[in-house]
Amino acid sequence: xxxxxxxxxxxxxxxxxxxxxxxxxxxxxxVNAVQALTTEKINTILxxxxxxxxxxxxxxxxPHLTKAAAERYLNDLKEQVTPFVVPSSKQxxxxxxxxxxxxxxxxxxxxxxxxxxxGWNDAGQQQKFMLYYDESGLQGLKGNFSxxxxxxxxxxxxxxxxxxxxxxxxKKGGDGTYTKRGNYICVDSDKCNHQLYDKKQLLEFxxxxx
Numbered sequence: 001x002x003x004x005x006x007x008x009x010x011x012x013x014x015x016x017x018x019x020x021x022x023x024x025x026x027x028x029x030x031v032n033a034v035q036a037l038t039t040e041k042i043n044t045i046l047x048x049x050x051x052x053x054x055x056x057x058x059x060x061x062x063p064h065l066t067k068a069a070a071e072r073y074l075n076d077l078k079e080q081v082t083p084f085v086v087p088s089s090k091q092x093x094x095x096x097x098x099x100x101x102x103x104x105x106x107x108x109x110x111x112x113x114x115x116x117x118x119g120w121n122d123a124g125q126q127q128k129f130m131l132y133y134d135e136s137g138l139q140g141l142k143g144n145f146s147x148x149x150x151x152x153x154x155x156x157x158x159x160x161x162x163x164x165x166x167x168x169x170x171k172k173g174g175d176g177t178y179t180k181r182g183n184y185i186c187v188d189s190d191k192c193n194h195q196l197y198d199k200k201q202l203l204e205f206x207x208x209x210x
Contacts, residue, residue, distance in 0.1 A: 001046070001050055001052040001053065001080055002080060002081075002082055003077070003080050003081045003082065004081070004082060004116065004199065005081055005082075005083075005084070005113055005114055005115055005116045005193065006116040006193075006196050006197055006198060006199050007045050007046070007081075008074075008077065008078060008081045008113070009114075009193075009194055009195070009196065009197055010041075010045050010197035010198070011042065011045060011046075011056075011074075011077070012074050013197060014038050014041050014042065014045075014060075015038075015060055015070050015073075015074070016067070016070070017034075017038070018034060018035065018038045018060055018065075019065055019066070019067055019070060021034045022063050022064075022065060031063060035060075035061055038060060039057055039060075039061075042056065042057060042060075052080075056077075059073060078113055081113040082113075083112035083113045083115075084110075084112040084113075084115040084116070084117075084118060084133075085133070085138075086107045086112065087131065087138050089104060091138055092104055092131065092140070095131070095138065095139070095140035096129065096140055096142055099127075099129075099142065101125075102129075103120075103122055105118055105120040105129075110190075114190070114193055114194065115190075115193050116132070116193055116196050116199055116202060117130055117131060117132035117189070117193065117202055118130070118131045118132075118189070119131075119189030119192070120189065121145060121187070121189075123147075126144060126145055126146070126147060127142055127143065127144060127145055128142065128143060128145035128166055128185075128189075129141075129142045130142070130189070132202060132203075132206070134203060139206070141168060141206055141209065141210075142168065143166045143167050143168035143169070143182055143209070144166070144167045144168075144169075144180075145164055145165070145166055146164040146165040146166075147164070148164060148165070149162050149163070149164050149187055150162070150163055150164070150184065151163075152184050153184070154184065154185050154186045154192060154195070155183035155184060155185050155205050156185050156186065156192055156196060156201055156202050156205050157186060157192045157193075157195040157196040157197075157201065158201055159195040161186045161187075161188075161191060161192070161195065162186065162187050162188065163184040163185055163186055163187060164184065164185070164187050165182060165183070165184055166182045166183065166184070166185045166209075167180045167181065167182035168180065168181060168182055168209045168210070170209070170210055181208065181209050181210075182209055183205070183208070183209075185205070
C-alpha cells in the first residue's frame with residue numbers, strides 16, 4: 001500500500017478523531033455511526049481494496065484502541081509513504097528562472113514523507129515559493145507574501161491557521177497586461193502540509209492563482 005503524504009495525514013486525523021469518540025462517548029449507536037463514517041472516509045482516501053486496508057479498518061474498529069497504539073501503528077504505516085521527490089538545483093532554478101538570488105530550501109532538513117508540496121519564504125524579498133508535482137511533472141509557483149500575519153482559513157489546507165496574503169503576478173492576455181491573483185495561505189508550509197488531507201485543494205488553489 002503506497003501512500004501519499006496527504007493521504008497519511010488524512011488517515012492519522014480520522015483515526016485520532018475516532019479514538020476521541022471511543023474515549024468520550026458511551027452510547028454504542030453513536031460509536032457505531034462514527035465507526036461507519038470513518039470507514040467510509042478511509043474508503044475514499046484508499047479506494048483500492050487491499051489486505052493492508054482491510055487490516056487498517058479492522059485495527060481502528062477496536063473500541064479499546066488507544067492513542068499510544070495508534071501512534072505505533074502510524075509510525076509503521078509512515079514507512080509506506082512516498083516521499084516528495086527532491087528536484088535538482090537546476091530544475092528549481094529553471095522553474096524560477098526570472099528570480100534573482102534564488103534561495104533554495106534545505107531539503108536535507110525536511111521529512112519529505114510529510115510534504116505534498118514544498119514551500120519556503122524569502123523574508124528579504126517578501127516572497128513565497130512553492131514546488132509541487134502534477135500530472136505534467138514538477139511545477140512551481142511564486143508570489144509576493146505579506147508580512148501581515150492573521151488568524152484565518154488557509155486557501156490550500158482549508159484549516160484555520162496563521163496566514164498571510166499570497167499574490168502571484170500572471171499575464172492576463174495576449175495584450176501583455178498583467179494581473180495579480182491570490183489569497184490567504186499558511187505562513188508555515190510545513191504545518192500546512194500536515195493539515196492538507198486532499199491534494200485537489202492544492203491544485204485548485206494553483207489553478208485559481210494561475
